[in-house]
Amino acid sequence: MIPTKGYAAQDATSDLAPWSFERREVGPHDVQFDILYCGVCHSDLHQIRNDWFPGIFPMVPGHEIVGRVIKVGGHVKKFKVGDLAGTGCMVDSCRTCANCKDGLEQYCANGAVLTYNSLEKYTDGSPTYGGYSNTIVVNEDFVLHISDKLDLAATAPLLCAGITTYSPLRHWKVGKGHKLAVLGLGGLGHMAVKFGVAFGADVTVLSTSAKKEGDAKKLGAHHFVVTSDAGQVEKVKESFDFILDTVSAPHDFGFYLSLLKTNGTHICVGAPLEPAKISPFAIIGGRKSVAGSAIGGIPETQEMLDFCAEHNIVSDIELIDIKNISEAYERMEKGDVRYRFVIDIATL
Incomplete structure (x- = not known):
């Protein structure tokens, strides 16, 4: 297992705070990348508060994740060590239903596995933990290529917003x-x-x-x-x-x-x-x-990232220290952000 540092909510009434946990080892089809930046989505706040449905705690939010690959499995063909990489709202799906075959994994008929507050239903059933952390392991089919033409921190919110x-x-x-x-x-x-x-x-x-x-x-x-x-x-x-x-x-x-x-x-x-x-x-x-409409499938998300690289489109962001996440949530609720908070994971 891979020791990992992050910020987690221990229950629906507690603030986010430092928490150490473990990621799975890199399997044959997995990519591990160290997280450099993670966007802050309003849904992060909704989920740690159980606004939509009961959550899985402890919960590490974050699904606008970008970083650099540090390890790949033996069968990985799409990435190599040193590549820039990103992961959005999903880390797996059944791959076999009609929607998945059409590149619409977000509408997986058997349920996509979300990047956090979800269970690894197609592997070991363990909880998923998101990008408010220093490293992540994801199947290569749910990892996106990130262009080095774009500001990396401002690219993170593209993975959801x-x-x-x-x-x-x-x-x-x-x-x-x-x-x-x-x-x-x-x-x-x-x-x-x-x-x-x-x-x-x-x-x-x-x-x-x-x-x-x-x-x-x-x-x-x-x-x-x-x-x-x-x-x-x-x-x-x-x-x-x-x-x-x-x-x-x-x-x-x-x-x-x-x-x-x-x-x-x-x-x-x-x-x-x-x-x-x-x-x-x-x-x-x-x-x-x-x-x-809900997010997009993996092919369309890569298409979007490529379009953004070609047209120099990124989010307007405010970079924050992870220790200030509670303050960022308060400001986000008031609409006091232009227009997306992004956590500098180096501050973890």
């Missing part, structure tokens, strides 16, 4: 000739703006905060609408082909559906704790759709 917004935009073929509204300008929303602009769409940011207009324009957004301003809202009613909804707080879906054109699609990637309430009349009148 990046692919969560890239995947639906690609699936619905959003691009030139489309009017895209990005709802919410946070960790997910700022990546949605960057990708939407890169794909050629006309991008509008919808926000409750007028203070974010400057940031939205700097990120490349063509327009900005303060959703509490009735005059601004009236001008964009029935105008968007797509709304990419990144908001994780309860909000009025009917209000935003009124901004879609006929045949428009409202795509949910945020995860509010309360169920959405949608009147049938909000979608019947304009043959509108409400859809959802």
Whole structure:
């Protein structure tokens, strides 16, 4: 076993604190890489608090992981020692269902194995531990190649925030000739703006905060609408082909559906704790759709990373010391981050 240092929550009521544990030895098809940076996702906080479902404790969060390979198994063909590498939200899947065979491992019919707060159901049944740690061992099929052209710390959030917004935009073929509204300008929303602009769409940011207009324009957004301003809202009613909804707080879906054109699609990637309430009349009148999307499969995630390397796209980040993670969580809940915290694992 491999001695590992990390930060863990011992239960749903405790703060993250230093914790030593063990990783499995590197098997024939495994890659071990030392973690250099790990992004901080809002879902990390949800999971250590049992907001969504009962967690597996002790819990080491983190699924936006980048680092450098230090060891590979004897049958590994895709990586060598010294390569930059990354792992996102999954570390395994059944490999045999129709979704896995289509490169949609995130929708594995038998259940993907998450990077943390999950069980290694296809191997030994042990708990998985995430990237708030100094090293990790992952099957090579769930390790991504990271380009040395990009800032490594700012690349980490691409493994969740990046692919969560890239995947639906690609699936619905959003691009030139489309009017895209990005709802919410946070960790997910700022990546949605960057990708939407890169794909050629006309991008509008919808926000409750007028203070974010400057940031939205700097990120490349063509327009900005303060959703509490009735005059601004009236001008964009029935105008968007797509709304990419990144908001994780309860909000009025009917209000935003009124901004879609006929045949428009409202795509949910945020995860509010309360169920959405949608009147049938909000979608019947304009043959509108409400859809959802979760991260992306391994092939698409690699495609995204390659696209980002080609177009010099990374996240806007604030690098933090791991000892300040509780403060970072508090600021994240207040929206006080532009736009993703990333832990410098050297501070561990």
